[in-house]
Amino acid sequence: MKIVIASGKGGTGKTTVATNLAFLLAREGLRVAYVDCDVEEPNGHLFLQPVIEREWPIEKPVPVVESQRCTQCGRCSKACRFGAIISLPQRTVVFPELCHACGGCQLACPAGAISEKGRRVGTVRAGYAGTIQFLGGELDIGQPMSPPVIRALKETPLEADLVFLDAPPGTSCPVVETLRGADMALLVTEPTPFGLYDLQLAIRLVRALSIPAAVIVNRVVKDGEPFLQWRQRLKQLPVPVWAEIPESRAIAEAYSSGTIIAQNVPEFARELQPVMHKLKASIDEGTCRHQW
Amino acid sequence: MKELVVISGKGGTGKTSLTAALAVLSSPCVVTDCDVDAPDLHLVLQPQTIQQQPFVGGRKACIITSTCRKCGKCVELCRFGAIRHKKGDAECEEGGFLIDALACEGCGVCVDHCPERAIELRPNVNGQWYLSRFHGGYLFHATLDVGSENSGKLVTQLRRAAHEFATKRGVPLILTDGPPGIGCPVIASLTGASLALIVTEPTVAGLHDFERIARLCRQLGVPAVTVINKADINPETSDRIANSSIRYGTDVIGMIPFDSDIVRAQMAARSVVEVSDGPAARAMRAIHSTVMSRLEKALDVHSGEFITIDVTQIDNVKSKGVTT
Numbered sequence: 001m002k003i004v005i006a007s008g009k010g011g012t013g014k015t016t017v018a019t020n021l022a023f024l025l026a027r028e029g030l031r032v033a034y035v036d037c038d039v040e041e042p043n044g045h046l047f048l049q050p051v052i053e054r055e056w057p058i059e060k061p062v063p064v065v066e067s068q069r070c071t072q073c074g075r076c077s078k079a080c081r082f083g084a085i086i087s088l089p090q091r092t093v094v095f096p097e098l099c100h101a102c103g104g105c106q107l108a109c110p111a112g113a114i115s116e117k118g119r120r121v122g123t124v125r126a127g128y129a130g131t132i133q134f135l136g137g138e139l140d141i142g143q144p145m146s147p148p149v150i151r152a153l154k155e156t157p158l159e160a161d162l163v164f165l166d167a168p169p170g171t172s173c174p175v176v177e178t179l180r181g182a183d184m185a186l187l188v189t190e191p192t193p194f195g196l197y198d199l200q201l202a203i204r205l206v207r208a209l210s211i212p213a214a215v216i217v218n219r220v221v222k223d224g225e226p227f228l229q230w231r232q233r234l235k236q237l238p239v240p241v242w243a244e245i246p247e248s249r250a251i252a253e254a255y256s257s258g259t260i261i262a263q264n265v266p267e268f269a270r271e272l273q274p275v276m277h278k279l280k281a282s283i284d285e286g287t288c289r290h291q292w
Numbered sequence: 293m294k295e296l297v298v299i300s301g302k303g304g305t306g307k308t309s310l311t312a313a314l315a316v317l318s319s320p321c322v323v324t325d326c327d328v329d330a331p332d333l334h335l336v337l338q339p340q341t342i343q344q345q346p347f348v349g350g351r352k353a354c355i356i357t358s359t360c361r362k363c364g365k366c367v368e369l370c371r372f373g374a375i376r377h378k379k380g381d382a383e384c385e386e387g388g389f390l391i392d393a394l395a396c397e398g399c400g401v402c403v404d405h406c407p408e409r410a411i412e413l414r415p416n417v418n419g420q421w422y423l424s425r426f427h428g429g430y431l432f433h434a435t436l437d438v439g440s441e442n443s444g445k446l447v448t449q450l451r452r453a454a455h456e457f458a459t460k461r462g463v464p465l466i467l468t469d470g471p472p473g474i475g476c477p478v479i480a481s482l483t484g485a486s487l488a489l490i491v492t493e494p495t496v497a498g499l500h501d502f503e504r505i506a507r508l509c510r511q512l513g514v515p516a517v518t519v520i521n522k523a524d525i526n527p528e529t530s531d532r533i534a535n536s537s538i539r540y541g542t543d544v545i546g547m548i549p550f551d552s553d554i555v556r557a558q559m560a561a562r563s564v565v566e567v568s569d570g571p572a573a574r575a576m577r578a579i580h581s582t583v584m585s586r587l588e589k590a591l592d593v594h595s596g597e598f599i600t601i602d603v604t605q606i607d608n609v610k611s612k613g614v615t616t
Contacts, residue, residue, distance in 0.1 A: 008330045010303010010472040015497065040473035041301050041504060043497040081400050102371055102399030129535070141507045142478035144444065169303040169472050170329030171438045176394055192558050194308065198330040205438040208394070226559045256526040258496030288411075 001283055002163045004037075004182040006206070008198030010169035012188045013218035013245070014038075017272075018166040019047045020262045024269060024276055025162060026132045030283075033160035034129070037178040039122060039137035039149040046176040046258045050134035052127040058137070059118030059154045060145075062096045063105050069113035079108035097144060122149040124156065133160055150177040150276045161283060171205045179206065184282070185213040186275070187239070191220055203239055214240050216275065219247040240276060240280060245271045293458055294486040294587045295451075295466040297514075301505030303472035305493045306521040309554055311335040311469040312563040314583070318465055319428035322458040324479040326447045327471040328419065328436045336563055339424030339431045347419035347434065348450065349442030351398045353391045359410035360389060365404035366411060375402065394439045419446055423453070425568070428598065444476035455593065465587070472509045475542055482509065486590035487585060488516035490542060494529035502533055506540035516542040517586060518603040523547035543546075544587070546579035548572050569571070 005018040018034060026032040036044035061074070063085055074087040080275050084098035085105050096119050106114045122139040137149040146168070154165075167178040169280075179185060182279055185206045189199040199215065206213045216232070221227060222244075233243065245251075254261040262269035298311045312333060315323045325333040353374070355366075366389065367375045375396035377388070393416075403411045418441075421434035432454045434446055451468065458466050470481040482488055488509050492502040502518070509516040518537045523530045524547075534544045552574030557564040565573045 003597075009332070009346045010300075010305075010330075012304060041303075041497075041501040042479075043302070043500060046496045046500060079400070079404060081398055100399055102396050102397065102401050103369070104399050104401040104404065107369070107401060107405060139475065141474060141504055142511045144322075144479050146473075146475050170443075171440075172329050172436060172477075173439075174475065175329075175443045176439045190304075192555055193335045193561065194332040194558065197332060197335055201330060201438055208439055226556075226594045230559075235566060256493075256495040256529060 001135070001161065001184070002165060002182045002212070003115060003186045003279065004167050004179050005164045005188060006167040006175060006179065006185050006202055007169055007188045008171055008202035009189065009195055011172035012190045012195060014169075014188050015043045015047065015166055016163045016218070017186065017188050017216055019044055019260060020047070020268070020272060021275065021279070022132050022164050023260045024262050024272060025279070027128060029161045030162055032131070033135065033158045033163045034154055035158075035163060036136040037150050037153060037164045037165050037174075039146045039153075040137040040168060042138050042173070044138050044166050045125075045134070045136050047260055048129035048132060048134055050127040050129040050132075052125045054126045056124055057120045058122045058124055058149050060099070060148045061101045061116040062099045062119045063094050063114045064117045065092045065094065066113045067091060067113070069111045071111050073110065075108045075110065076105035076114060101148070121145070124152055126156065133158055134229055138219045146174045147177045150174060162279065171201045175205065177210070179209050182211050185189070185211050186216055186217055186242070187213055188216045190218050193225055196230065196233060200237065203237060214278070216240040216242055217244045220244045221247045232274045242275045243271055293455075293464055293466065293592055293609065294590055295468060295593045296487050296583060296587060297468040297470050297481055297488055298489045298491060299470040299478065299482065299505060300472055301474060301501035302498055305488050305491045305498060306548070306554070307491050308332045308336065309489055309558065309564060310465055310468055310489075310519065310521070310548075310576060310579070313565045313573070314580055315467050316428045316563045316565055317430045317577065317580040318584070320463060321429045321465040322454050322456040323426075323429060323431045323461050324450050324466060324468040325431065325433040326450060326468050326477065327479065328394060328434045328443050328446050328450070329471060331433055331435065333431065333469050334424070334433055336558065336561060337426040337428070337431055338561055339426040341424045343419055343423040347421050347436070347446050348415050349418045349440060349445050350416060351413040351415045352396045353398065353400070354392050354412050354414045355391055356390050356412065357388060359408050361408050361410070362389060363407060366406060369401050369405055371401075372397050397441065418442065421450055422445065422455070423457070428496055429463070430486045432457070443471075444480035447477045447480035466593070474504055478508070479512065480512050482512050484593060485514050485595055487583070487587055488514045490516055490518045491521055492518060493521050494523055494526040494533060496529070498570040499529060499533050499536065503536055503540070506537065506542050508516055509542065510540065515590060517545045517583070518542045519546045519548065520544060521548045522550045524549045539597045540604045545582045546575055548575040548579070
């Protein structure tokens with residue numbers, strides 16, 4: 001089963017939830033994998049401290065023009081909707097950063113002058129953190145497009161009953177790429193207006209992709225009218241709330257130093273228990289109960 | 293005219309809270325919310341919209357079912373798996389073909405190679421952008437439809453509109469709230485800015501992500517300074533960030549202590565400097581005056597200057613000489 005941990009808003013605790021659930025469920029003997037799809041700012045390795053066994057570059061196929069064959073007919077530039085290949089009177093220029101690797105220019109070239117060559121955009125690392133299978137992607141700095149790296153991560157075979165995919169923040173193409181094909185999404189939010197607004201965007205996205213979802217509220221301070229009002233608004237949203245993790249200095253300190261919180265703060269592990277039960281039940285049933 | 297871009301790498305470090313405070317303190321100014329994926333600034337600035345415009349971010353393929361002979365050529369050629377054709381796919385007619393709009397990148401390969409010319413590229417409205425007024429000035433903000441592409445393009449469009457507007461009105465300062473990450477919308481937010489303000493937090497993740505965004509600023513040639521939020525929750529890691537920022541030439545110009553007034557202000561839909569005189573608000577005021585003096589020495593931005601550079605053409609920016 002593939003579970004995406006997403007949020008809309010950044011910094012709500014996606015990585016915290018993903019790494020700790022992976023840790024707790026692996027400790028119970030499940031075959032668990034953790035995949036860091038936040039390839040722009042990957043952080044999962046800081047907490048899981050995996051031993052990396054394999055590392056390989058991710059390449060995006062970009063066109064290469066053989067100048068002897070090129071007749072400067074301009075059909076490639078006409079075919080490219082991204083302005084990534086431009087036919088000038090003397091030569092044809094390729095802009096790899098703009099290329100979406102669709103293969104359109106190659107198909108359009110009547111002279112057979114265009115071939116493709118891999119161009120490095122990032123790295124994938126694979127290894128183990130205890131019994132947890134670890135897979136992490138990292139986008140090279142200056143590269144604008146992360147989906148090819150995320151795609152590479154998702155194409156890497158894993159042997160696990162439960163795969164946690166740690167998503168990037170936001171709601172646009174990198175998040176869509178992470179969510180595609182997932183069995184369920186756990187949406188992590190925080191009890192603030194920003195958290196709620198961005199959660200609503202995330203809910204709209206998972207709904208558009210027909211992926212069942214549940215919410216985990218992080219950093220909850222239960223007393224006080226503002227929180228109760230906030231929770232009232234949360235309850236109007238069409239998703240079940242699976243956990244409310246309290247704000248705590250012990251949790252914040254364990255996080256800031258890069259440890260697995262559940263290992264050091266028992267109350268945190270306790271808060272995640274209901275989520276674990278529900279996930280295990282979903283595995284047994286082979287499906288997720290919540291449907292849109 | 294100067295432009296300050298508030299950026300962070302890691303999400304949730306306090307970009308928007310700090311931007312809102314700077315916006316109120318810098319009045320009159322033009323503010324741009326470039327976190328178009330998850331925009332939150334309007335929740336604090338409570339603006340009134342003056343103008344709204346659709347954002348056309350590229351095109352999407354569309355199959356004309358009456359002409360389609362179901363040959364399957366498009367499925368074979370599409371590299372994005374954007375053509376659905378499975379039998380039993382409820383939304384596809386029996387044996388029919390359908391474009392998955394969330395997967396389609398608008399490359400047009402299917403359009404160009406369909407033997408029946410049964411596919412078209414149609415302009416795709418995938419967001420709205422707004423010009424609004426708030427009590428400290430004007431806000432340019434946008435909403436991108438969920439699951440959309442081209443967030444970088446929308447960011448560029450927003451910044452362009454803000455630059456033109458600020459130039460016309462003679463407003464000397466543009467404040468830009470950037471998105472998290474280091475990818476396309478971040479590059480689009482940073483390119484050509486006078487100064488970047490990196491907001492980070494003293495956690496291992498904050499430090500790791502700080503280094504990546506600092507390197508991106510350097511690569512793009514945008515000078516940067518650093519602010520550590522919640523600096524007191526882990527002084528040791530704050531020191532490590534400070535050391536690291538010396539290495540990257542993005543010195544720490546302020547530290548904001550942990551202060552529950554920040555969340556309280558957000559709950560009240562106000563900027564923290566308007567409702568509090570606590571440690572965080574005081575730190576933000578000090579950061580404001582330091583940033584303003586740094587901006588005086590920074591380069592001006594000119595309306596339209598960065599626009600000729602496509603957001604994703606970093607190679608070209610570096611090598612110069614190539615324009616689109």
